[in-house]
Each structure stands twice: as structure tokens, then as C-alpha cells.
Amino acid sequence: METLGGKSQQVASLNVVNALRERILEGRYSHGERIRQEDVAEDFQLSRLPVREALRVLETEGLVTIEPHKGARVATVDRFELEQIYTLRAAVEPLAIQQSIPNVDPAILSELESLASRMESSQDVEAFLQADREFHLKSYSGVQYPLITDLVQRFWNTTQHYRRRFAEVRDSENFQSAHSDHRMLIQAMKDKNLEVASAIVKRHIEKTRDQLMVMLDEDERQ
Amino acid sequence: METLGGKSQQVASLNVVNALRERILEGRYSHGERIRQEDVAEDFQLSRLPVREALRVLETEGLVTIEPHKGARVATVDRFELEQIYTLRAAVEPLAIQQSIPNVDPAILSELESLASRMESSQDVEAFLQADREFHLKSYSGVQYPLITDLVQRFWNTTQHYRRRFAEVRDSENFQSAHSDHRMLIQAMKDKNLEVASAIVKRHIEKTRDQLMVMLDEDERQ
DNA sequence: TTGCATAAGTTTGGATCCAAAACAAGCACT
DNA sequence: AGTGCTTGTTTTGGATCCAAACTTATGCAA
Numbered sequence: 001m002e003t004l005g006g007k008s009q010q011v012a013s014l015n016v017v018n019a020l021r022e023r024i025l026e027g028r029y030s031h032g033e034r035i036r037q038e039d040v041a042e043d044f045q046l047s048r049l050p051v052r053e054a055l056r057v058l059e060t061e062g063l064v065t066i067e068p069h070k071g072a073r074v075a076t077v078d079r080f081e082l083e084q085i086y087t088l089r090a091a092v093e094p095l096a097i098q099q100s101i102p103n104v105d106p107a108i109l110s111e112l113e114s115l116a117s118r119m120e121s122s123q124d125v126e127a128f129l130q131a132d133r134e135f136h137l138k139s140y141s142g143v144q145y146p147l148i149t150d151l152v153q154r155f156w157n158t159t160q161h162y163r164r165r166f167a168e169v170r171d172s173e174n175f176q177s178a179h180s181d182h183r184m185l186i187q188a189m190k191d192k193n194l195e196v197a198s199a200i201v202k203r204h205i206e207k208t209r210d211q212l213m214v215m216l217d218e219d220e221r222q
Numbered sequence: 223m224e225t226l227g228g229k230s231q232q233v234a235s236l237n238v239v240n241a242l243r244e245r246i247l248e249g250r251y252s253h254g255e256r257i258r259q260e261d262v263a264e265d266f267q268l269s270r271l272p273v274r275e276a277l278r279v280l281e282t283e284g285l286v287t288i289e290p291h292k293g294a295r296v297a298t299v300d301r302f303e304l305e306q307i308y309t310l311r312a313a314v315e316p317l318a319i320q321q322s323i324p325n326v327d328p329a330i331l332s333e334l335e336s337l338a339s340r341m342e343s344s345q346d347v348e349a350f351l352q353a354d355r356e357f358h359l360k361s362y363s364g365v366q367y368p369l370i371t372d373l374v375q376r377f378w379n380t381t382q383h384y385r386r387r388f389a390e391v392r393d394s395e396n397f398q399s400a401h402s403d404h405r406m407l408i409q410a411m412k413d414k415n416l417e418v419a420s421a422i423v424k425r426h427i428e429k430t431r432d433q434l435m436v437m438l439d440e441d442e443r444q
Numbered sequence: 445t446t447g448c449a450t451a452a453g454t455t456t457g458g459a460t461c462c463a464a465a466a467c468a469a470g471c472a473c474t
Numbered sequence: 475a476g477t478g479c480t481t482g483t484t485t486t487g488g489a490t491c492c493a494a495a496c497t498t499a500t501g502c503a504a
Contacts, residue, residue: 010465011290011487013278037456047489049271052457056235056275060282068233069456069495084369091313147306151373232495233457259486269459274487291465291486 013050016040017057024063024074025160035064035072062158075158079216082162086209089155093205094198096140096148101189101197103142109190112138116182125167132163135182139189166212174211178204235272238262239279246285246296247382257286257294284380297380301438304384308431311377315427316420318362318370323411323419325364331412334360338404347389354385357404361411388434396433400426 009015020040023029035055037048044051055072058064064072077085115135122128133156143149181204188197231237242262245251257277259270266273277294280286286294299307337357344350355378365371403426410419 009290013487014290036454038454048456049488049490053275053278056279057282060279068231068236071456071496080367081369084367087317088314088370088373091317092310095309095313145302145306147303148310151310235457260484270486271458271460293466293486 012044012046013053013057016044016046016050016054019044020054020058021061021063021157024058025157027161027164029074031074031161032076033074035074037071061154077158077162079213082159082216083209083213085155085159086205086212089152090202090205090209092148092155093136093140093152094202096143096152097185097189097197097201098194099144099148100140100142101192101194103144104139104189108138108141109186112182112186112189116179116186119182120179125164128167129160129164132167139185162212166208166215169215170211177207181207234266234268235275235279238266238268238272238276241266242276242280243283243285243379246280247379249383249386251296253296253383254298255296257296259293283376299380299384301435304381304438305431305435307377307381308427308434311374312424312427312431314370314377315358315362315374316424318365318374319407319411319419319423320416321366321370322362322364323414323416325366326361326411330360330363331408334404334408334411338401338408341404342401347386350389351382351386354389361407384434388430388437391437392433399429403429 020035029035037051037055040051040054041048055064055066059066059072063075065075066072112135115131115138118131119128119135122131137149137153137156140149140152181200185197185200185204188200242257251257259273259277262273262276263270277286277288281288281294285297287297288294334357337353337360340353341350341357344353359371359375359378362371362374403422407419407422407426410422
């Protein structure tokens with residue numbers, strides 16, 4: 001049984017969407033794990049109806065897959081899909097940072113700095129993941145219309161599993177490179193240098209993509 | 223009352239999703255029009271339940287908006303959102319054409335040519351719209367993994383309304399320019415010239431975006 | 445023992461029913 | 475006449491019930 005934490009909305013099915021999404025992102029379900037409507041309904045003390053609606057929504061978001069009469073599973077993102085998503089991110093997020101920069105105030109910048117510090121000093125994986133996610137999404141907080149950030153967020157959501165595994169096996173050299181990217185990005189944002197900022201973001205994503213692919217190769221080999 | 227045309231799937235709610243999507247794209251509902259669950263249910267001879275699921279899905283796709291206890295309306299894309307979508311398209315679709323070109327065979331190319339001809343000779347708006355959509359989506363048919371094309375399709379869907387209005391008021395000079403873009407794109411695809419093809423796509427979208435914005439300015443002025 | 449067929453048990457999909465919220469109309473009151 | 479309140483209607487949200495499909499277990503035969 002789970003309480004619907006925080007400010008629960010008026011409509012139950014929306015709460016279920018958010019709660020389930022969070023569960024999946026936190027890794028409480030694993031890749032491909034079955035999600036039974038009845039179980040979820042029991043957890044939230046609801047009937048299966050709002051759960052079904054929620055699962056349909058999460059399916060459209062790409063977080064679960066539903067097979068007719070067989071039910072819902074946490075979506076499994078395969079190697080090529082992962083590559084695709086990162087390629088898309090490398091096209092979209094440079095745009096996002098360009099649109100964001102003109103509208104970020106100093107308060108945001110200092111929050112970014114403290115998040116960067118938190119990542120550098122983080123010991124456990126979960127803390128790093130959370131700070132990393134928050135850092136990047138916050139760097140796009142100046143984007144005026146939510147369409148782009150929604151899309152970016154969806155990309156992040158569907159690849160969360162891999163980022164977790166990646167953070168576990170990543171060597172310190174890779175981490176260093178990522179940390180330095182973050183610091184450079186903050187500087188470029190301070191300077192309002194759109195060109196440099198978007199180039200940093202693009203390369204940051206492409207580097208991560210390539211390292212992820214190497215990791216998957218090694219996984220397959222062993 | 224409406225028969226669920228073509229090959230209907232096993233699951234009713236999926237059929238409703240597809241049928242409703244098509245209705246909206248065909249312009250049978252207008253901007254912001256209310257969609258009552260009961261009406262749709264009656265149309266398809268179903269209960270409201272699968273309709274509700276369908277509406278939730280279409281909401282996540284961006285085709286309808288749902289307000290709690292107030293119901294669903296066909297989504298209204300405002301001027302800035304439209305601009306955003308076209309800006310995203312200008313970032314994503316050049317990628318799509320690059321990934322597509324290596325995998326398109328001559329059969330596709332000749333289909334593209336006949337679609338281009340059909341557009342050039344088309345008299346009524348609806349025929350043009352359909353050919354235009356089919357042309358561009360088919361040009362991406364070589365993309366290996368559906369993630370990118372799904373995204374592109376979603377962009378097209380949410381801007382269909384505007385494309386219809388645009389096609390109605392567009393002057394022949396604009397049409398000429400678009401036709402020539404299409405022919406150039408086919409040539410670049412034949413030559414397997416990724417650079418040129420993606421540049422054409424990018425400019426094509428940006429031109430259309432700018433012309434759309436001018437159209438909206440004029441709408442507001444009068 | 446292995447393979448298949450059949451039957452029991454889950455689990456999902458859909459219909460119907462009930463509650464709650466929004467909307468509309470009529471009334472009293474200023 | 476116009477405004478605000480109250481009541482009745484419509485429409486959505488959620489619960490329960492039933493049917494259909496899938497899954498698992500069992501038994502029979504090769």
C-alpha cells in the first residue's frame with residue numbers, strides 16, 4: 001500500500017500516472033517487468049479503471065508496453081533504440097539550451113553550480129543520477145514553451161534505466177569529463193554564449209551515447 | 223453512427239484512438255471543439271470506457287486537451303506552439319532524411335515522384351494536403367527505428383489544422399517554391415547526397431514556418 | 445519421460461451502475 | 475431589469491460486474 005505523496009490532484013488517474021512514472025524512474029520495477037492492474041489498484045486503494053487509463057498514458061509516453069489481453073510491462077529499450085534516443089537528444093537539446101539561456105536568471109545559475117558540486121562529491125549512484133537529471137532539466141528551465149522540455153523529459157525518462165547502469169560501471173575518467181562539461185556549460189550560460197553552450201550540450205550527449213554503446217558492447221562480450 | 227473502417231483490431235479502445243485521430247486530422251472536428259464521451263461511444267456502438275482510454279491517449283499525443291470534470295476538446299495549437307513545433311521539425315527531420323536515404327530503394331523514389339506530380343497538379347486543398355503528408359512521411363520510410371518517424375508523425379498531426387488553412391490561402395509563388403523543394407529532394411535522394419538532402423529539408427521547413435507566421439500576422443491584422 | 449490436448453484459474457477488456465462535479469434555468473431579492 | 479442563489483440536468487470520474495482471452499496445471503497417450 002502506498003500513499004499518494006505530496007499534493008494529490010483531483011483526478012485519481014492522473015495521480016496514478018505520476019506515481020507509476022516515478023516508480024519506474026526510480027527503478028522500483030525492472031526492465032520488462034509485468035505490471036498487473038490489480039496489484040497497482042490495490043496499492044493505491046482504487047479500482048482498476050483509473051489504473052488502466054494510467055497505463056495507456058504511460059504507454060504513449062513510451063514507459064510501458066501493452067499487449068492486448070496480456071497486459072503491461074515496463075518498456076525495454078534496446079541498444080538501437082537507445083542510440084536513436086541519444087541521437088535525437090543531440091539534435092533537440094542544443095536547441096533547448098539556446099532558447100533557455102536568454103531567460104535564465106542568476107538564481108538558476110547558482111542552483112546549477114550547487115548541483116554540479118553535488119554531482120562531483122556524490123558517492124552513491126542514486127544521488128548522482130538525481131542531481132544529473134535535475135541539473136540538465138534545470139538548465140532548460142528558461143525555455144518558454146513547454147513542448148521542447150516535455151520532449152526532452154520524455155527522452156530522459158525512457159533511458160533512465162540505462163543511465164543507472166551506466167553510472168554504476170562508469171570509470172572516473174568519464175566522470176571527470178562529464179563534470180568538466182557541466183562547469184563549462186555553466187560558464188557559457190553566464191556569458192550568454194549560445195553557440196558555445198549548444199556545442200557543449202551536443203558533444204556532451206554524443207560522448208555519453210558513445211560511452212554507453214561501448215558499455216553495452218562489453219556487456220554482450222562477457 | 224460510424225463503422226470502424228478497414229482492419230479493425232482486437233481491442234476496441236485502440237480502434238477508437240485511430241478513428242478519432244483520423245477524424246481530427248481530417249478536420250471533421252474544428253479547433254477547440256468539445257468531444258463528448260457519450261457521443262463518441264454512441265457513434266462506435268461502445269460504452270464510454272474505451273472512449274475514455276482513447277481520449278487519454280490522444281491527450282498524451284497532443285491532439286486533444288482534457289480538463290478534469292469538464293471533458294475533452296480538440297487541442298488548439300497557438301501561434302508560439304506552432305512556431306516551436308516547426309523549429310523542432312527543422313532540427314529532427316534533417317536527421318530523419320539522413321537515416322532514411324541509405325535504405326530507400328528505387329520503388330520508393332518513383333512513388334515520391336508521382337506524389338510530387340500529384341501535388342503539382344492538385345486542384346483541391348484536401349488532395350494536396352494528403353499528397354504532401356504522404357510525400358514527406360514516405361521520404362522518411364527508410365528510417366530503421368520507428369522512434370524518429372513516430373515523433374515526426376506526431377508533429378505533423380498536431381499542426382494539420384494550420385497546414386489546411388495555409389494551403390487554402392497560400393499564393394502560387396509559395397507553392398512553386400515548395401514544389402521545387404520536393405523535386406530537389408528527390409534528386410538528392412537519388413544521388414544519396416545526405417548533406418544536400420538534409421539541408422533542403424531543413425530550409426523547406428524553415429521557409430514554411432516563416433510563411434505560416436506571416437499568414438497568422440495577416441489573420442490577426444484583419 | 446516427453447509431448448500435446450484439455451480444463452481450471454488468472455488477468456485483461458468492456459458494460460453497466462453510481463457518485464461527484466460542472467452547467468443551466470428558474471426563482472427571489474435588490 | 476439585473477444580480478445572486480438554489481435546484482435540476484447534463485457530463486464526467488470511479489466502482490463493480492461480466493465476458494473473453496491468455497496462462498498454467500493436469501492428465502492422457504505415444
